[in-house]
Amino acid sequence: MVKTSTNRNADTASFSVATFLTPSVFRNYPQLSLHAESLQALRVRLLYANLPVSIGVSGMLAFILVTVQATVIDPERLTAWSLALTLVLSARAVLFAAWRRSADESSHAAMRRWLLLFRIGAVLAGTVWGIGGVVLAPPGNTGHIFYVSFVLIGLCAGAASSLAVDRLTINGFLIAVLLPHTFFLANLGGSASLGMSVMSSLFLFFLAASARHSALQLEENFRLQHIATENETKLRQMLENSPIATCIADAADNRILFVNQSYLALIEASPEQIVGVSPVDYYAKPEDYTAVSEHIRAGTQISNKLLELRSLDGQSWTKWTLASYSPIEYQHKAAILAWFYDITERKLKEDHVEHMAYHDALTGLPNRSLILDRLQQAQTEAELTGNMVALMFIDLDKFKPVNDLHGHNIGDLLLKFVAERIRGCLRKTDSAARIGGDEFVVLLPALPAVKNAVDVAEKLRQALNLPFEINGLILNISSSIGLAVYPEHAEDTQSLIKHADIAMYYAKAEGRNCVRVFQPQMQDRGMSSP
Known part of the structure; x- marks a missing residue:
């Protein structure tokens, strides 16, 4: 991907920038609306990719909570709640398996259906946890009540990082988990319970605001990435149709990443022969490319450098070019963009004139x-x-x-x-x-x-x-x-x-x-x- 200096902020949170997307991005940036289908598909894939871990963490937390509360909560109540959570988690596991089997289905309608099912599953899981925050907190036992509070807060903190992709999902889950417990604490009376109720409310607000901020930031990053992708596409189209021989090479390992037809004609090679080849293999003087690389690493450009190119066997042909180089980013890599103007005919004429003079x-x-x-x-x-x-x-x-x-x-x-x-x-x-x-x-x-x-x-x-x-x-x-x-x-x-x-x-x-x-x-x- 080609990035200019104005697009460097798109590197932030690059691991998931393409997936953190909400409907507001289309309101704020209408030019992205044509890509809604692909963005929604990416969002769904990230949500489902995190689902197995979420199910596992939720199950472990439930087991620990039931074990700790077994001494103060009626066994029938514990069993009923555990069974309800097990059913919901099992249903979400079945949903994940079904999604895996139909992962190749990427139509817009299918993505909407999978997203809806995920949201329902997340809200149901949150609801069961919210009920647990009430029925598993024994009145009069401050220690066990506060323990339940911290379990719910930890659950929500973990969910905020994996569900922030979709605002409806994260907000529905947070409200379902924390709101019942917050009211429960407020109704208990006493300064400690009221304080915990206020803290729970503030934490709910903080997580919701934090998730919204993360989503907005990632939406912006995706917008920049999308612009950079469009720029790369335009650049490739421009270079592919250019009469000027053009080559893009990886700045780290000097392997060719892109060439146009004019470059292939210049070096008299096919695309298959270019794959994995270093541009320096075509330089009559390899030290010329070394000097170019040093300038590029320093962030400077090179214009109209007289350069002698030769065939790989060193005998088939020799050509003279005026070469220009610029440092760029291409496909998320530091790269070198090079243009070559073939001046072989002019150089031979100049050499002939000079030879005749001496x-x-x-x-x-x-x-x-x-x-x-x-x-x-x-x-x-x-x-x-x-x-x-x-x-x-x-x-x-x-x-x-x-x-x-x-x-x-x-x-x-x-x-x-x-x-x-x-x-x-x-x-x-x-x-x-x-x-x-x-x-x-x-x-x-x-x-x-x-x-x-x-x-x-x-x-x-x-x-x-x-x-x-x-x-x-x-x-x-x-x-x-x-x-x-x-x-x-x-x-x-x-x-x-x-x-x-x-x-x-x-x-x-x-x-x-x-x-x-x-x-x-x-x-x-x-x-x-x-």
Whole structure:
């Protein structure tokens, strides 16, 4: 059940709020009159549910009363009263058994009939007890008279809690039990008897007023519950027909309580597959849901959180959504209401635009801007860790003849194959970039020594020296590689780039197809190599 902050009072006496109902609720709240049949049925069920306990308590009290009064009351009178009460209690037990056998009968007429029979039984039981309050109280024996008074008062106090569901029943029972005994005490005379008579009258008034107050309070609680139920129904209808994917999950165990068709379409699942599943199973990053839960427990809302969802197998699909979350109460539980706007198409377009801004359109490698950004990050990390950062400039040898002889299409394909071979020689933490024409840059972060960079450079040279087979053509090229290492050969980014470029120029000048590591004695040409 969904509850807003204005409906929280409906939690009071929630164990029986739907059953404590009287006709006045329909006068005060006409909108509930359509539900009279169900309310009356609930009231009848609660009354009959308490009946076995009431019969048992009444029987025990009668046994104790007869035992105590046996020494001061005529046996025939005790027997007659006991027999009368036994008959009434037996009749009520038969009534309870009959009600149990026909419990499935819930028509309005049937509920009225069962309620009428219950009221008659309660008033008859009260009448027998009221008679007992007179015939079992021996005049002149104050102690036994007061004992009878306390038995009746205790009986009425217990009945008030179980019969308050129906005002006619509780008022009829209280009057039948206490009123005869009250008059009996008043007629005895004497200050003590008169005092007990007044106390009995006050107690009767108090119990009646208390029962009325409880009934009114519970009627109000039911009204709030009914409004909340209507709100839940309206909410479900609204969410079920909403084009926005919606999910409600239990805040305690993170199990799904409700989803609409749009949510099922979003996660590509059937209702059967959703039962018992936690929403976090569809999160690419489970920690995102953990963060959401913490905010919800703090009573805060979350709006437009960029969230990546994936299939349960992690491979079938991946989608991007803008998710919003609110804490609610649903089916009497603290819950999380989540909305998901599918922005996968827009996100893919944005990612593509961003990728194009920082990557080479032909090879898919990072471009100059991205590799410079990564170089700066690598140098910052190297300052903290004490490792080295290597930068290579790679220029392809004999690439121009390929373009001239076979055309730019073949040349472009060759550049793609070159990019693949370079990637195949690197670690996941390394980066390769195409910075123009047939020039490439390789970044090696977190190196322990210069030798490690030289080994990778030689591996790249050998890989690029192998023949390329493209569209039936066998193409042979090579590469000239210049290498500079931070902080061995440079103290800043610009110097490192410049020195790697100079080393590459010397590799081309010294015969090509080789690797050259920057040395201080190399002439600084102040420009990129040809």
